[in-house]
Amino acid sequence: MNNYITLSDIENLQELIDEALQLKKKNTAGEVGKGKTLGMLFFNPSLRTRLSTEKAAKLLGMEVMVMNADKDGWALEFEDGAVMDSNKAEHIKEAAAVLSQYCDIIAVRAFPDLKDKEKDEAEVVLKSFQKYASVPVINLESATGHPLQALTDAITISELKTEKRPKVVLTWAPHPKALPQSVPNSFAEVMQKLDADFVIANPEGYNLNPVITKDVEVIHDQDEALKDADFVYVKNWSSYEQYGKALKTDTSWTLTGDKLKKTNNAKVMHCLPVRRNMVIADEVLDSENSVVIHQASNRTFAAQAVLRRLLERKK
Numbered sequence: 001m002n003n004y005i006t007l008s009d010i011e012n013l014q015e016l017i018d019e020a021l022q023l024k025k026k027n028t029a030g031e032v033g034k035g036k037t038l039g040m041l042f043f044n045p046s047l048r049t050r051l052s053t054e055k056a057a058k059l060l061g062m063e064v065m066v067m068n069a070d071k072d073g074w075a076l077e078f079e080d081g082a083v084m085d086s087n088k089a090e091h092i093k094e095a096a097a098v099l100s101q102y103c104d105i106i107a108v109r110a111f112p113d114l115k116d117k118e119k120d121e122a123e124v125v126l127k128s129f130q131k132y133a134s135v136p137v138i139n140l141e142s143a144t145g146h147p148l149q150a151l152t153d154a155i156t157i158s159e160l161k162t163e164k165r166p167k168v169v170l171t172w173a174p175h176p177k178a179l180p181q182s183v184p185n186s187f188a189e190v191m192q193k194l195d196a197d198f199v200i201a202n203p204e205g206y207n208l209n210p211v212i213t214k215d216v217e218v219i220h221d222q223d224e225a226l227k228d229a230d231f232v233y234v235k236n237w238s239s240y241e242q243y244g245k246a247l248k249t250d251t252s253w254t255l256t257g258d259k260l261k262k263t264n265n266a267k268v269m270h271c272l273p274v275r276r277n278m279v280i281a282d283e284v285l286d287s288e289n290s291v292v293i294h295q296a297s298n299r300t301f302a303a304q305a306v307l308r309r310l311l312e313r314k315k
């Protein structure tokens with residue numbers, strides 16, 4: 001693996017899941033990261049990604065440097081040939097090259113603006129780091145994907161499933177703000193690589209990027225989709241069709257205890273942070289069906305498996 005930008009950087013998903021679960025069992029430090037440094041740049045807030053990736057790096061023996069790039073760094077210019085007479089003080093060409101002098105791996109979080117679909121899909125921030133850095137780059141959630149979260153989700157389902165081919169439902173849920181499609185995009189991608197009966201439930205107007213979901217069944221009736229589900233992954237996303245818009249904020253799609261009764265006593269997943277009683281009701285989050293904390297704990301092992309591959313430059 002040379003970078004971890006999208007799930008397509010994983011050559012053999014099952015092998016990586018197995019490696020992560022082995023790392024979880026052993027919980028040993030290992031030496032592969034000794035004398036190496038991970039640099040993490042956050043253009044947006046984070047709790048899990050920041051701390052689990054830092055923990056994973058330290059378990060491998062790495063040093064870690066973290067920068068809130070949006071607050072503490074110079075405003076970056078990404079345009080080639082720009083006359084830099086605005087508030088942007090540093091070009092990505094120098095920034096990425098300099099970071100590569102200090103870090104053996106660079107990890108970047110950069111959310112979309114959700115205003116211009118084409119611009120967001122160009123993934124300028126992440127791709128510019130990849131282009132101008134001379135060390136591997138990890139995506140800590142970008143405009144269109146969250147591959148570390150998706151690997152975690154695949155690990156969690158593999159670990160907790162009791163059926164060979166479980167029914168997994170990704171259901172949209174309401175949220176007061178417009179959120180990116182990155183988590184559901186990556187989850188839809190990873191589920192198509194696992195042995196699962198995968199269904200997406202979302203209201204009309206909330207279909208995800210059809211390039212990603214072209215082979216997935218999409219149902220607009222949440223109750224119908226939830227029937228006999230073994231796993232329910234709950235997530236809000238803003239409209240892809242009316243790009244970046246929050247079209248529906250009532251709680252009719254909130255995952256409640258009554259809705260959960262339609263499932264096969266499903267395990268409930270969410271990447272977190274979650275808005276209680278908006279996205280998922282208290283009675284579900286506080287029940288034994290909820291595996292959200294278990295899922296969050298697996299973030300460390302997903303990150304550890306990816307970092308080890310990058311350090312070893314192993315496919």
Ligand code: CP
Pocket residue numbers: 045046047048049050141149271272273
């Ligand atoms: N799930 C996730 O990425 O959490 P953070 O935004 O807190 O990192």
